[in-house]
Structure formats: C-alpha cells, structure tokens
Amino acid sequence: MAKSIWIVMQQREGKLHRMSREAIAAGQQLAAMVGGTASAVLIAGDDALAAEVAAYELEAVKVAASPALVDYTPGAFVGALGSAIAAERPDYVLFPHTYQSVDFVPRLSQEVGAALVPETISFEMVGDEVIWKRPILGGKLQSRVRVKGEGTVFATLQSGAFPVDSAAAATTPAAVQAMALGDLVADREILGVEQAGDDEVDLTKADIIVGVGRGVGGPDKLGPLEELAERLGADIGASRPVIDNGWLPRDRQIGSSGQTVAPKLYLAVGISGAIQHQVGMKGSSCVVAINKDKSAPIFGISQYGLVGDLHELVPALNAALAESE
Amino acid sequence: MRIAVCIKQVPDAEGRLQVAADGKWIDEDEIKFVINESDQYALEEALTLTEAHGGEVVVFSLGPDRVQDALRKALALGAKRAVHLADSAFHGGDAHATARALAAAIRSEEFDLVLTGAQSDDAGYGATGSMLAGLLGWPHAWLVMGLEVDEGGGSAKVTREMESGMNEFFRLQLPAVIEVQAGLNHPRYASLKGIMQAKRKPVDRPTPADLGLVADEVGMAGSRLEIVDVAFPDSGVGAQIFEGDPATAAKALIEKLRNEARVL
Ligand SMILES: Cc1cc2nc3c(=O)[nH]c(=O)nc-3n(C[C@H](O)[C@H](O)[C@H](O)COP(=O)(O)OP(=O)(O)OC[C@H]3O[C@@H](n4cnc5c(N)ncnc54)[C@H](O)[C@@H]3O)c2cc1C
Ligand SMILES: Nc1ncnc2c1ncn2[C@@H]1O[C@H](COP(=O)(O)O)[C@@H](O)[C@H]1O
Numbered sequence: 001m002a003k004s005i006w007i008v009m010q011q012r013e014g015k016l017h018r019m020s021r022e023a024i025a026a027g028q029q030l031a032a033m034v035g036g037t038a039s040a041v042l043i044a045g046d047d048a049l050a051a052e053v054a055a056y057e058l059e060a061v062k063v064a065a066s067p068a069l070v071d072y073t074p075g076a077f078v079g080a081l082g083s084a085i086a087a088e089r090p091d092y093v094l095f096p097h098t099y100q101s102v103d104f105v106p107r108l109s110q111e112v113g114a115a116l117v118p119e120t121i122s123f124e125m126v127g128d129e130v131i132w133k134r135p136i137l138g139g140k141l142q143s144r145v146r147v148k149g150e151g152t153v154f155a156t157l158q159s160g161a162f163p164v165d166s167a168a169a170a171t172t173p174a175a176v177q178a179m180a181l182g183d184l185v186a187d188r189e190i191l192g193v194e195q196a197g198d199d200e201v202d203l204t205k206a207d208i209i210v211g212v213g214r215g216v217g218g219p220d221k222l223g224p225l226e227e228l229a230e231r232l233g234a235d236i237g238a239s240r241p242v243i244d245n246g247w248l249p250r251d252r253q254i255g256s257s258g259q260t261v262a263p264k265l266y267l268a269v270g271i272s273g274a275i276q277h278q279v280g281m282k283g284s285s286c287v288v289a290i291n292k293d294k295s296a297p298i299f300g301i302s303q304y305g306l307v308g309d310l311h312e313l314v315p316a317l318n319a320a321l322a323e324s325e
Numbered sequence: 326m327r328i329a330v331c332i333k334q335v336p337d338a339e340g341r342l343q344v345a346a347d348g349k350w351i352d353e354d355e356i357k358f359v360i361n362e363s364d365q366y367a368l369e370e371a372l373t374l375t376e377a378h379g380g381e382v383v384v385f386s387l388g389p390d391r392v393q394d395a396l397r398k399a400l401a402l403g404a405k406r407a408v409h410l411a412d413s414a415f416h417g418g419d420a421h422a423t424a425r426a427l428a429a430a431i432r433s434e435e436f437d438l439v440l441t442g443a444q445s446d447d448a449g450y451g452a453t454g455s456m457l458a459g460l461l462g463w464p465h466a467w468l469v470m471g472l473e474v475d476e477g478g479g480s481a482k483v484t485r486e487m488e489s490g491m492n493e494f495f496r497l498q499l500p501a502v503i504e505v506q507a508g509l510n511h512p513r514y515a516s517l518k519g520i521m522q523a524k525r526k527p528v529d530r531p532t533p534a535d536l537g538l539v540a541d542e543v544g545m546a547g548s549r550l551e552i553v554d555v556a557f558p559d560s561g562v563g564a565q566i567f568e569g570d571p572a573t574a575a576k577a578l579i580e581k582l583r584n585e586a587r588v589l
Contacts, residue, residue, distance in 0.1 A: 073495075074455075074465070099488055103467040106420065106452035110459035115549035116420065118450045131553060137447050140342055141351065144553040187464040188483075191494040196470070196486065208588070214338070232589070241362075244508035257486055265588040272338075286586045288578065289564060293341070300560025304581060306574050307566055316571035320579045 003036030003091040006062075008081065010096050011042070014049055019096030019159055024056050025167035026120075026157050027094050033125050036091065041084075041179070043077065044069035050176045056167055058174040068184035074104035075187030078111055083182030085112045090152060097156035099256075105156055114152040117145060119275075121161040134158075138274045139297045159256075159279050196257075197250035201235070208234035208265045211254060211281065212242050215270020215291065215310060219247040224314040225269060231321040237261065237281075239271050255280035270310050273298025290314070326380035326478060328371040329431050330404070331441040331454070332364040334388055334395040338446065348554045360395045363442030367505040369512040370472060371440050372403045378474060381405040383434070387415050387426055393528070400523035401515040407528040414533050417545035420448075424456035426543045429536035432461065437478060439502045443468050458502035465502040466495075470509045474499070 007027035010017040027038040037059035042050055045063060054061045064080045085093065085108075095101040097119050109116040117132045121142070124131050129146055132155060136143045147153050203209060210229045216222065229236050237254040238247070254261055256276040262283035269290045271277060274297070281287070282301055289302040290310050299305050306313050336342065340356040360368070371382045384399040386392045387410035396407040408430050415426050431439060439461070441454035451467070458465030470492060471484030478499060485493050486506055515523075533540050541547055565581070567574040582589045 099468055099486065102451045103455070103485075106450075106455035106467075107459045107465065109452075110421065110424070110456040116450075116452060117550065118420075118452055134449075135558075136449055136555065137336065137342060137351070138338065138449070139558070141344070141555050142558050143555040145550045146553055147549055148551055149549055188466070188495040188497055191482070191496060193487070193491055193493045196490045196492045240507065246511065253490075256488055258490055260489065265582065265586075286582070286588045288582070294566070295557055297558060297560065299564045299566075300558060302564035303586060304578055305564035305566045306578060307568075308571060308574070312571040313575060316575035317579065319572065320575040324579065 003031070003034045004088070005031050005036055005038040005092045005094065006041050006090045007038055008041045008093060008095045009043070009045070009053060010098055010100055011045055011049060014046055016049065016052065017096060017098060018164065019098055019157070021164040021167055022159070022162045023094050023096045023157050024053075024058070025164060026162040028057060028168055029162065029166070030092060030094070030123065030130075033123070034091070034130060040174075041081070043080065051173065054173040054176055055170055056174070057170045061174050061176045062179045063176060064179045064181060066181055066184055068186060071190050072100060073186040073188045073190070074107055076184040077104045078108045079184045080179070080181050081108055082111050084179050085114070085152060087180070093152060093154050095154065095156045097158050101156050105154060109154045112152065114154045115147045115149070117147065117153065117155040119158045120155040121158050123155075135275060138272060140272065140295070158275060160282075197253075201251040203235055203237050203252070203254065203259045203261045206235040206261065206263050208232050209237045209254075209261055209263045209267070209281075209284075210234045211266055211268045211271055212236060212238045212248065213269060213271030214239060214241040216242070216247075217270075221311070222247065224311075224318060227318050228267075228314055231318060232265075234265075234267070239277050268298050268302070269314065271298055272296045273301065326375055326378045326437045326474070327435060328375060328380065328382050329434075329436045329439045330364070330368050330371045330382055330384050330399070331427055331439065331457070332368060332384055332386050332395055332399055333361045333442070333445050334358045334386065334392045335361045335445055335447040344555055344557075349552050350555060358391055358394065360398060361442050361445050363444060363505055363507045365512045366507050366509055367440040367442050368399055368402060368404070369510045370505055371438075372513070373510065374438070374472075374474060378478065380437070383408065385427055385430055386410065387423055389413075389416060396528055397523050398515065400526040401519040402513060403519065404526075406526060409528050409530045411530045412532045413544070414540040414546070415544050417548070418543055419548035419550040420450040420452035420456055421549060422543050422545075422547035424453050424460060425547060426533070426536070426538065427453070428457050428460035429538050430531060431457070433536060437500050439463075439500070441502065441504050443504045443506045454502050454504035461500075461502065463500050463502055464497045465504065466497060467504040468506045469503050470506050472503055472509070
C-alpha cells in the first residue's frame with residue numbers, strides 16, 4: 001500500500017522557517033524512496049503561507065488553524081497533531097530539528113506511540129526497510145538505526161542535511177485542507193521573549209575570527225590566542241562550553257544558540273566541530289582547524305588543518321606571523 | 326521540595342573513541358566516564374533549589390555497574406539518596422524505553438519536580454525528559470536556561486533558550502519535568518566532607534519487577550530503535566594538513582593563507 005508521509009512546517013509570524021523547506025525536500029525524497037505521497041502540515045498559517053507551501057509538489061497541505069495555536073505551546077501542538085495522527089495514522093512524520101520541534105515532538109511521539117529518530121542526517125533503503133543515519137557523541141561518530149515494530153515513525157531532520165534546492169515545485173498547487181482538531185490546552189502561560197546576552201559584541205561583520213574551544217583548557221590559557229587575534233586583526237569567538245564555563249562572556253558564543261558568522265577566515269582552535277557549532281560558522285570562506293584529534297569533525301569542513309597540541313601550535317603561529325611582519 | 330534528578334553517565338568528551346568489535350557501539354574498555362554535561366547543571370539547579378526552599382534531592386540513573394561512580398559523585402555533591410536502574414534488562418534502550426523505566430522509578434515516590442539534562446552527550450536523543458513528562462502526565466520544558474519556583478511552590482517561571490541568542494519566558498504548573506541546558510548555573514565541586522558522607526548514603530537498585538514493569542517493556546527489548554552500526558563520519562575531501570614540527574607547520578599554513586587562500 002502507498003505510504004503516507006507528513007511534513008510538519010515550522011513558521012513564525014507568517015514566515016516559513018528555512019528548515020521547513022529542507023523538510024519538504026526530505027519528505028519528497030522519502031516518498032519517492034518508500035513509494036508514497038507527501039503532505040505538508042501547517043500549524044496556524046494564514047492563506048498566503050498555505051499557498052506558498054502548496055506550490056511545492058505535495059499531495060495536500062493540511063492546515064491546523066486555531067487561535068490556541070498562534071503562540072506555540074507543547075500542550076496545544078501535541079493536542080492538534082496528536083488527534084490528527086491518531087485518526088489518520090500516517091506512516092512517517094518528518095519535522096525540522098529546531099529547538100521548537102525538540103521541545104514537543106518527543107512528547108507527541110510518546111502520546112501517539114510513534115517511534116522517534118531524532119536528528120536524522122540521511123536515510124536510505126536497505127532491502128525493504130528504511131535505515132536512518134544520525135550523529136552520536138557530539139558528531140564525532142554517526143550511527144545507523146532501524147525501526148522495529150509497527151506504527152508511525154517520526155524523524156526530526158538536522159539543519160543543512162537536506163538541501164532546500166532539491167525541493168520540487170508543483171505543476172499544479174496542492175489542495176489545501178483544514179485539519180480536524182482535538183482539545184487544545186495551552187500548558188504554559190507565555191510571558192515574553194528577550195535577547196539572552198548583553199549583545200555588545202557583533203561578530204557578524206568580522207573579517208577574521210579566532211574561535212576558542214574547550215580544548216584551550218581554561219581562562220588562564222587565553223593569552224597566546226589573544227595575541228594571535230591581535231596579530232591577525234581578528235575578533236575572538238567561542239564554542240558554547242567556553243561560555244558556559246565562564247572563560248569568555250556569552251556575547252562571544254558562535255552557533256545555533258549564539259551568533260551566526262561568515263568571516264573570510266575562521267580559525268577553530270580546540271573546537272571539535274559539533275553541528276550546533278558548525279551551523280554558526282560554516283558560511284566562513286576559509287576554515288582552519290587546530291586540533292590534536294585528527295578525526296575531529298571540524299576537519300571535515302576545514303580547508304586547512306594543523307594536527308597537534310594547540311599550546312605549541314598557537315605560539316608557533318604567533319612567531320611565524322611576527323617573523324613575516 | 327522533593328526533586329528527582331536524572332543523571333546519565335557518558336564517555337568523557339576528551340576521550341579517544343574507537344568503534345567496538347561488534348560495530349554497534351564504541352569500545353568502552355579504555356575510556357573514562359563522567360556525568361553528562363547538562364545533567365551536572367540539572368543537579369546543581371536542584372541542590373540550589375532545595376537549599377532555598379528546603380527539601381531533598383534524589384538522583385536516578387540507568388546504566389551498568391560503572392554508573393555507581395556517577396551516583397557517588399552526585400551524593401558527594403549533596404543528593405540525599407540514589408536510585409540505580411542497574412538490572413541488565415534496563416540496558417541498551419532508546420529514549421522511550423529509558424523514559425519508561427525512569428518514570429516507573431520516579432512514580433514510586435512523590436516529587437514536586439523532576440530535572441533532567443537537555444541532551445545526553447552520547448546517544449543525544451534530546452527526548453528522554455519530555456517522554457518522561459508524558460508518562461507522568463506533567464508539563465515539561467526542554468532547553469531551560471532559567472528556573473524560579475514561585476512562592477508556595479505551585480508554579481515556576483521558566484526561561485527557555487531559542488535559536489540565535491533569544492530566550493523565551495513562561496510560567497508552568499508544578500509538578501513538571503524541566504530539561505536543563507548547560508550554562509544556567511555554576512556547578513559546585515564536591516567537598517571532602519561530602520565525599521565522606523556519600524559513602525554512607527543509600528543507593529537502591531530496583532529490578533523491573535520491583536517497579537511493576539515486565540522486562541520486555543524496557544531496555545533493548547522495549548525499544549523501537551535498534552542500532553545497525555556506528556562509524557566515523559566520512560568527512561569528504563577534508564582539510565589539507567600541514568605536518569612537521571610546530572614552527573614548520575605554522576609557517577606553511579601562513580604561507581597558504583597568504584598566497585593560496587588569499588585571506589591574510
Ligand atoms: C541545544 C543545544 C545548543 C547548543 N548550542 C551551541 C552553540 O550555540 N555553540 C556551540 O559551540 N555549541 C553549542 N552546543 C554544544 C555542542 O553540542 C558541543 O558540545 C560544543 O560545540 C562543543 O564545544 P567544543 O568543540 O569547544 O568542545 P569539545 O567537543 O569538548 O571539543 C574540544 C576539542 O579540543 C581538542 N583539544 C583538546 N585539547 C587540545 C589541545 N591541547 N590541543 C589541540 N586540541 C585540543 C579536542 O580534540 C576536541 O576536539 C549546543 C548543544 C545543544 C544540545
Ligand atoms: N540512562 C539514563 N539514566 C538517567 N538519566 C538519563 C538516562 N538517559 C537519559 N537520561 C536523562 O535524559 C536526558 C536527555 O537524554 P537523551 O534523551 O538521551 O538526550 C539526559 O540529560 C538525562 O538527564
């Protein structure tokens with residue numbers, strides 16, 4: 001029997017999240033692979049947004065419209081999607097792996113009894129089953145998983161894993177349908193949204209950034225890195241643990257919870273290259289990794305690399321720059 | 326307040342990883358284990374809350390015998406008691422199966438709050454806490470960067486991290502499951518006195534039957550996900566690496582950045 005695939009869109013104030021389009025591309029790919037149809041699910045979108053989604057090659061666009069869904073709460077989202085999934089039993093439901101999805105999708109999967117494959121980076125058909133690939137151990141390794149048993153399978157899709165460009169446009173727009181909604185109970189009283197840090201440092205315009213990672217080892221070890229930044233005319237950025245440990249202030253953080261930068265040169269020093277860091281810096285024109293572990297994922301997105309102890313390599317870079325000044 | 330904290334023991338981020346002989350996980354023999362990073366922050370938050378509001382912290386961990394070290398450490402930091410889901414029937418589960426076991430253990434006591442980490446540094450499902458909340462029928466929040474329990478303890482104000490450096494704020498009814506993100510506080514160090522006291526604190530080791538579970542609801546048997554294999558990522562073309570002693574390598578790199586990449 002033809003499989004049904006749902007792709008849940010994330011939007012904010014009438015704009016689709018970039019990763020919603022990536023999810024459409026993935027859903028179309030999965031539909032072609034398993035033999036089935038893909039439909040989009042739009043939560044609280046207006047007609048214009050529904051029409052925008054319907055322009056992709058899809059079976060239908062299912063719209064969940066209710067005042068209770070305008071502001072996100074897991075209670076209302078799980079209520080809306082849960083009753084629809086229980087009634088129609090789609091074979092697969094795909095979600096962008098955003099902070100919003102990770103907040104409610106596990107709970108939804110638990111409530112409807114669906115299997116969950118978090119942070120999928122690819123899938124393939126092996127024999128007659130779908131095998132999913134996802135990062136483990138901070139992206140240092142990847143695991144392939146299969147899903148046992150019957151019933152709906154959920155997957156959240158990692159940022160950048162499924163290129164937006166590969167999403168196919170429709171020849172005729174998909175049908176837009178209203179979704180039947182169950183009880184929608186907000187389980188949070190929303191109070192507001194605010195900038196997290198002081199936001200004093202703007203790294204988005206920097207030409208060169210020296211990115212400091214946990215491998216640097218402590219705030220007392222920053223001296224040679226500061227010298228390197230000064231010699232290069234660079235700004236200093238950091239991975240999350242450096243900030244969490246208080247070695248540098250929060251407005252230096254680069255990554256999914258921090259700033260997104262795209263300098264012409266990014267030096268990743270003692271940074272392993274977890275996806276949450278990569279999404280914040282992979283737009284850099286040239287990436288240099290300095291790391292003692294040559295299998296660190298950062299080398300996979302770098303043009304150049306130095307493998308060794310950064311406490312020897314950074315002073316050596318400073319000396320080389322001093323010599324050639 | 327009685328607070329349950331779920332802590333997972335995971336491989337040290339610093340350790341050198343190797344794929345195990347069966348290809349399905351990493352070789353655990355040569356590596357060090359630590360308390361999962363975000364769980365350390367969850368434990369600190371729980372200890373701070375009970376210091377402010379009174380009450381006690383009980384830590385829960387599912388895993389093999391080595392997990393005792395993590396539990397002793399949590400007891401040394403100030404947790405009152407520990408529950409170790411050590412039975413091999415519990416092991417190797419996906420987030421659903423692990424949440425089912427933790428929920429059964431937590432449900433056999435009364436708690437006002439459950440704290441977990443946002444994500445484990447090994448499996449990285451980012452899901453166990455939310456599933457646990459579903460099983461308990463409590464509200465939850467994932468990726469929490471701030472938690473203030475209101476006067477009276479019936480509700481809490483929560484700060485949740487959003488993408489790109491924004492935070493959102495909301496109020497939740499308690500009891501709830503709060504999934505803590507690294508960075509929301511400054512975890513303490515264990516004192517010598519704490520380490521001594523920890524030796525005498527009780528660690529329960531319930532079996533699935535003790536918790537009213539049948540063995541095939543939990544662990545590998547109770548999981549929908551099954552690992553086919555694990556491998557290092559194929560990093561594609563990869564970086565051009567400069568070999569040699571630091572001075573030679575550094576000079577070669579600077580030369581390339583100037584004359585090939587033209588970014589200096
Ligand atoms: C929801 C969520 C959001 C997140 N948001 C962000 C974010 O915005 N930004 C971010 O960066 N992370 C974020 N993270 C964390 C992320 O998953 C990683 O844990 C983090 O990026 C790792 O930082 P790191 O590379 O500095 O540390 P590690 O992964 O510990 O890597 C340290 C590296 O240093 C190397 N090293 C150690 N000593 C030396 C030495 N002497 N010489 C040379 N190399 C050495 C090691 O080989 C290793 O590769 C987030 C995580 C979650 C779950
Ligand atoms: N085996 C375990 N024992 C105790 N707590 C766990 C276990 N697995 C997961 N958790 C908790 O659930 C959180 C999220 O884990 P995960 O869903 O694997 O990313 C962790 O930070 C822990 O607080």
